[in-house]
Amino acid sequence: MIPLTYMMSLSAIIFAIGVAGVVIRRNILVMYMSIELMLNAVNLTFIALGSRLGSMDGQVIAFFVMTVAAAEAAVGLGIIISTFRNRATVHADELSLMRW
Amino acid sequence: MTVELIAGAIKAILMIFIGLQLAIFLLYFERKGSALIQDRIGSNRASITGLGKRLGLPNLGIINTLIADPVKLFTKEDFIPDGADKFLHTLAPFLALFPVMITFVIIPFGDTISIGGRVFDLQATNLNAGALYLLATLGLGVYGVAIAGWASNNRWSLLGGIRATAQMISYELAMGLAIVSVVMTFGTLNLQEIVRGQGGVWFGFLPRWGIFMQPLAFILLLTAGAAESKRVPFDLPESESELILGYFTEYSGGKQAVFMLTDLAEQALIAMLLTTFFLGGWQVPWLMRDGFHFPGGAFLSVPALAVSLLGIVAFLVKVLALCIFLGLVRWTLPRFRYDQLMKLGWKGLVPLGLFNVMVTAFVIVATGSVQ
Amino acid sequence: MPPFLYLFLGALAIVSALGVVAQRNPIHSLLSLISTLLIIAIFFIAEDAVVVGFLQIIVYAGAIMVLFLFVIWLLNLQAEIGPTGHVVLKVFGSLGAAALATELFLFLGAPHLEVKIFHQPAGYGSLASLANTLFTDYLVSFEVTSVLLLAAVVGSVALARRIPNETGEGSSDPRAAGLIRDAAAATAATSRRAQG
Numbered sequence: 001m002i003p004l005t006y007m008m009s010l011s012a013i014i015f016a017i018g019v020a021g022v023v024i025r026r027n028i029l030v031m032y033m034s035i036e037l038m039l040n041a042v043n044l045t046f047i048a049l050g051s052r053l054g055s056m057d058g059q060v061i062a063f064f065v066m067t068v069a070a071a072e073a074a075v076g077l078g079i080i081i082s083t084f085r086n087r088a089t090v091h092a093d094e095l096s097l098m099r100w
Numbered sequence: 101m102t103v104e105l106i107a108g109a110i111k112a113i114l115m116i117f118i119g120l121q122l123a124i125f126l127l128y129f130e131r132k133g134s135a136l137i138q139d140r141i142g143s144n145r146a147s148i149t150g151l152g153k154r155l156g157l158p159n160l161g162i163i164n165t166l167i168a169d170p171v172k173l174f175t176k177e178d179f180i181p182d183g184a185d186k187f188l189h190t191l192a193p194f195l196a197l198f199p200v201m202i203t204f205v206i207i208p209f210g211d212t213i214s215i216g217g218r219v220f221d222l223q224a225t226n227l228n229a230g231a232l233y234l235l236a237t238l239g240l241g242v243y244g245v246a247i248a249g250w251a252s253n254n255r256w257s258l259l260g261g262i263r264a265t266a267q268m269i270s271y272e273l274a275m276g277l278a279i280v281s282v283v284m285t286f287g288t289l290n291l292q293e294i295v296r297g298q299g300g301v302w303f304g305f306l307p308r309w310g311i312f313m314q315p316l317a318f319i320l321l322l323t324a325g326a327a328e329s330k331r332v333p334f335d336l337p338e339s340e341s342e343l344i345l346g347y348f349t350e351y352s353g354g355k356q357a358v359f360m361l362t363d364l365a366e367q368a369l370i371a372m373l374l375t376t377f378f379l380g381g382w383q384v385p386w387l388m389r390d391g392f393h394f395p396g397g398a399f400l401s402v403p404a405l406a407v408s409l410l411g412i413v414a415f416l417v418k419v420l421a422l423c424i425f426l427g428l429v430r431w432t433l434p435r436f437r438y439d440q441l442m443k444l445g446w447k448g449l450v451p452l453g454l455f456n457v458m459v460t461a462f463v464i465v466a467t468g469s470v471q
Numbered sequence: 472m473p474p475f476l477y478l479f480l481g482a483l484a485i486v487s488a489l490g491v492v493a494q495r496n497p498i499h500s501l502l503s504l505i506s507t508l509l510i511i512a513i514f515f516i517a518e519d520a521v522v523v524g525f526l527q528i529i530v531y532a533g534a535i536m537v538l539f540l541f542v543i544w545l546l547n548l549q550a551e552i553g554p555t556g557h558v559v560l561k562v563f564g565s566l567g568a569a570a571l572a573t574e575l576f577l578f579l580g581a582p583h584l585e586v587k588i589f590h591q592p593a594g595y596g597s598l599a600s601l602a603n604t605l606f607t608d609y610l611v612s613f614e615v616t617s618v619l620l621l622a623a624v625v626g627s628v629a630l631a632r633r634i635p636n637e638t639g640e641g642s643s644d645p646r647a648a649g650l651i652r653d654a655a656a657a658t659a660a661t662s663r664r665a666q667g
Contacts, residue, residue: 001589002477002514002517002518005579006477006481007514007518008575008579009576009579010481010484010485010514011579012572012575012576012579013485013488013572013576014484014485014488014507015571015572015575016568016569016571016572016575017485017488017489017491017492017568018488018492019567019568019571020492020564020565020567020568021491021492023560023564023567023568024492024560024561024564024565025492027497027548027551029497029500029539029542029543029546029548030491030492030497030500032539033491033500033501033504033539034491034492036504036531036535037488037491037504037507040507040508040511040531043511043515043527044511044514044515045579047514047515047518047520047523048514048518050520051518051519051520051591051595051596052589054589054590054591054592054595056595056596056600056601056603056604057604057608058520059520059522059523059596059601059604060601060604060605060608060609062515062520062523063523063526063601063605064609064612064616066523066526066527066530066531067530067616067619067620068616068619069531069535070530070531070534070535070620070623071619071620071622071623072623073535073538073539074538074623074624074626074627075623075626075627075630077538077539077542077627077631078626078627078628078629078630078631079630080542080546081542081545081546081630081631082630082631084546085633090546090548185496185498187499188498188499188502191502228521228597229521229522229525229597229598232521232522232525232526232529232598233525235525235529236525236528236529236533239528239529239532239533239534240528240532240533242533242537243502243505243537246537246540247498247502250498250544258544262541262544265537265540265541269534269537272533289598
């Protein structure tokens with residue numbers, strides 16, 4: 001069996017890379033992909049722990065996270081498309097209409 | 101352990117080899133078989149040293165389609181169009197070929213064979229969730245086409261790529277619903293168990309093949325599979341009269357050969373899936389492990405090795421028959437328009453698939469049995 | 472799973488994740504994300520969560536990423552050229568992410584967390600056991616999720632809908648708007664000529 005520390009560290013690193021992506025990149029689509037990375041890291045943690053404890057709850061929660069991520073992707077991408085139609089940009093720094 | 105590993109590797113290579121051979125047969129069938137259907141002669145010129153002509157034998161066009169054409173394709177210059185993304189342009193054909201090749205390994209092509217006292221299951225990998233693996237790899241087939249269309253820096257390729265992607269993801273759903281109905285009927289996701297469950301007879305003479313239990317699912321999988329592998333009448337993405345070659349217009353030489361191979365291999369794969377789920381896989385009618393049990397009561401004893409080999413031969417015959425049938429459909433029907441295609445997928449096949457799942461569920465609960 | 476395999480796959484996953492963040496072309500980022508998802512699915516299957524692993528490939532890598540791809544096509548995003556944002560932000564962002572990673576490492580990667588209980592009931596991770604748990608313990612969440620998906624479908628169609636407009640103002644690509652305008656003008660001219 002893969003050692004638990006290994007799975008947790010891998011999940012931690014991927015989560016941190018996702019956070020870095022959201023903070024550093026200014027392209028909204030790449031920011032959104034980094035959010036998906038974070039969700040996947042969390043899924044990995046759930047599955048690893050669920051498998052160690054022999055409980056199906058980890059898998060069910062991961063299943064729900066996947067489904068919610070799908071719904072969120074659909075709506076989020078719809079928002080990005082409308083934003084692009086109105087502002088003609090996907091660069092987060094230029095979407096500063098409400099900044100004073 | 102290592103014997104299993106080596107046996108598995110040999111079986112995997114064998115399956116991929118069979119898949120490629122079927123693709124090559126389909127290539128030949130596309131030239132000469134279509135000529136037969138369309139009442140013309142087809143290719144019959146190329147020959148090496150003219151020996152066959154001197155002997156008075158008819159030229160079957162084998163050298164033409166199977167030697168001259170591939171040699172021509174692979175020796176053509178391989179160029180990447182100006183302004184295209186080099187990495188993606190080179191990656192796309194292999195991204196398209198990969199999911200098709202790895203799906204060949206889960207198809208069971210025989211029962212068991214005992215060599216030297218050891219029993220080998222004639223399926224390269226026996227996954228307990230085989231049907232899910234199938235859906236996963238067929239879903240990954242979208243990316244090769246999408247990236248090919250995008251990376252060509254050509255708006256007609258992009259158009260072909262977008263159409264192909266939309267078509268493939270729409271018909272994936274119908275295919276999934278058909279597979280779900282079959283899985284519900286047999287109660288297992290394991291492909292070898294599904295084929296084993298199709299042994300035996302009904303009413304004393306009718307073999308228990310899936311097509312008799314799920315006729316609607318057979319038609320659904322046939323249609324959705326043809327659409328998924330972009331065969332006519334669903335070949336709008338590579339419509340040869342409109343978009344030149346659609347999403348792989350800008351590919352020449354070896355990469356085009358890889359795309360063609362993917363197309364034909366996917367057709368062979370759909371034929372194999374239909375055989376496994378609906379036509380009994382490697383089951384020969386009335387053949388049990390010890391011999392033939394004919395409906396009249398006659399019994400013919402057959403040695404175990406011959407039973408396994410008969411199973412393999414039966415599998416290949418069924419797959420070939422379905423491939424030829426798909427080829428016949430190709431050369432008979434005209435192409436669908438894009439909106440007709442989408443309408444058929446979403447408004448026709450998906451409701452039918454859901455209806456089929458519902459009816460299957462009712463029947464299973466009503467009879468209280470999982471066959 | 473032999474150690475060299477999961478170490479190699481883990482390293483590959485980290486490299487792909489870095490590729491998502493660091494690449495300029497959004498399609499390259501997308502392909503890196505797909506490879507990360509596939510490797511995570513392999514880890515799921517290695518942890519005996521077979522059905523969820525395949526569902527990850529079918530749903531995440533096979534459907535959601537295609538959605539991303541369509542949006543990148545629709546918005547016609549090209550590779551970013553030139554500097555992308557403040558250098559200070561990049562430095563502090565990377566430092567912050569590294570600090571987060573270290574902290575998580577210390578808490579989660581510690582050896583004392585190694586779970587001693589390790590027993591799986593028969594049929595763990597199979598479709599039957601997943602379905603049993605979903606439809607008995609988590610039935611309400613399941614039904615609510617289906618309503619959520621319906622709401623997401625309706626919402627995304629409503630958000631991304633383009634109200635058709637003959638002067639081509641609804642188009643998302645400025646070059647396409649010009650082309651549509653020209654095409655509309657040409658059609659109007661020919662119809663006028665056909666009438667007159």
